[in-house]
Amino acid sequence: MDTRIRLSRRLRALGALVAFAIAPAVVAAPGGTVEFHNAYWFDGDGFTSGSRYVIDGVITEALPARIDRREDLGGRWVVPAFAEAHNHNLQNAWGAGRWRDMYLRDGVFHAAMLCGDAEGNQAVREALAGRDAPRVVFTSCVSSSDGHPLRMALREYRQADPDTGPEVVHDRHYVVMDTPADVAAKWPLVQAARPDLVKAILLHSEDPTRRGDPAMYGVNGLEPEVLPVLVERARADGLRVAAHTESAADFAVAVGAGVDIIAHLPGYRFWPGKTGGDYRIDDATIAAAAARGVVVVPTASIAELVAGNDLEALAAVQAVQADNLARLKAAGVPLAMGSDRFDATSIVEYDYLLAGGLFDRRELLRMLSVDTPRLLQPDARVGCLEDGCVASFVALDADPLAADDAIHRIGARVLEGRVLEID
Ligand SMILES: [Zn+2]
Structure with a gap:
């Protein structure tokens, strides 16, 4: 779900509060060789005590000839910086300005924004340039002319001008592809966003009755036959594709089309007239996802947001989530941590999955601090604390293998070798 626009007004108020509550990040004195000592370091499995040395933002384990500065980590537990694999809150300059501090505070230094466009991506690049900020993974978002996120975008525009038509949104806030031939025709619009990733929207793509139903205008998605063409075109440019899926059939279409990432577990809500069975992924599709190494970002915690006070609906959704997740896990399908929560980061997804x-x-710690950073920045040595890894890490006041809330208790943050000072 793209909550960006729907929640924007309420959250602008909240964002203002947060912006005032958190002091801006300050970079401690940079340069030279820094020794970080008195800490336990996560190796992906457990912790070992010792020191790490950081030169030019890169970790070295060997004792350097000279040490310019020492940082005492106070006996804390150090883990690679966290990552958020599905969000929208840094997708435009306004959001980047408001929410950058939240990412730094939460220790989330890698973040994928999953419905980007050319204008927004460029504005975010400029807003964050030269500042301490998470490494943003930019996308180009692709959907149908009657597809999500059209309704959401129109609703926002029509508050100012009730006569706003879809042409204001089409090929601007997302790229419209209604037929396989559109992929080649519209590809320059995808390239214009300079994306790291292409995001493709599927939304009950198995149900032809939605198309043409006025009640579903703006909340549909791509025709299934568009997706394999899009994946092939993206791959030719070295781009990976992430699919928004809502139904189990969407999930199967995405796996069959060869996408790299599935950005939602089916069934974070049940659409009218649908039941749990419409969201249960079949075993053969799960096996195919495992065989192809398709990464699934469950974004399971948005179920709570969508359900609101309807506890009965939430219970039904959670039963399907538990069933799907258990079988994905058993099959060895790689999972990544993402929240899709406008007001939060992937930290809330960790809490939700732990409670489950x-x-x-x-x-979950591996998912949050090892697997997800590597998914988002496959060409960088991230999600690790060994020789040669990017020195982005957080030091926790408690052992995250022993305490449920340890990932919330960050005592020190190091972003690409720089110690951040955040109140
Ligand atoms: Zn989303």
């Missing part, structure tokens, strides 16, 4: 009981603390 299917994953233990070690599994």
Whole structure:
């Protein structure tokens, strides 16, 4: 779900509060060789005590000839910086200005913004240039002319001008592809966003009755036959494709089309007339996802946001989530941590999945600080604390393998070798 626009007014107020509550990040004295000592370091499985040396933002384990500065980490537990694999809150300059501090405070130094466009991506690049900020993974968002996020975008525009038509949104806030031939025709619009990733929207693509139903205008998605053409074109440019899926059928279409990432677990809500069975992924599709190494970003915690006070609906959704997640896990489908929560980061997804009981603390810590950073920045040595890794890490006041809330208790933050000072 793209909550960007729907929640924007309420959250602008909240954002103002947060912006005032958090002092801007300050960079401690840079340069030279820094020794970080008195800490336990996560190796992906457990912790070992010792020191790390950082030169030019890169970790070295060997004792350097000269040390310019020492940082005492106070006996804390150090883990690679966290990552957020599905969000929208840094997708435009306004959001980047408001929410940058939240990412730094939460220790989330890698963040994928999953419905980007050329104008917004460029504005965010400029807003964050030269500042301490998470490494943003930019996307180009592709959907149908009657597809998500059209309704959401129109609703926002029509507050100012009730006569706003879809042409204001089309090929601007997302790229419209209604037929396979549109992929080649519209590809320059995708390239104009200079994306790291292409995001493709599927939304009950198995249900032809939605198309043409006025009630579903603006909340549909791509025709299934568009997706394999889009994946092939993206791959030719070295781009990966992430698919927004809502139904189990969407999930199967995405896996069949060869996408790299599935950005939602089906069934974070049930659409009218649908039941749990429409959202249960079949075993053969799960096996195919495992065989192809398709990464699934569950964004399971948005179920709570969508359900609101309807606890009965939430219980039904959570039963399907538990069933799907258990079988994805058992099949070895790689999972990544993302929240899709406008007001939060992937930290809330960690909490939700931990409470669900299917994953233990070690599994979730790996997902948050090892697997997801590597998914987002596959060409960089991130999500690790060994020789040669990018020195982006957080030091926790408690052992995250022993305490449920440890990932919330950050005592020190180091972003690409620089110690951040945040109140
Ligand atoms: Zn989203």
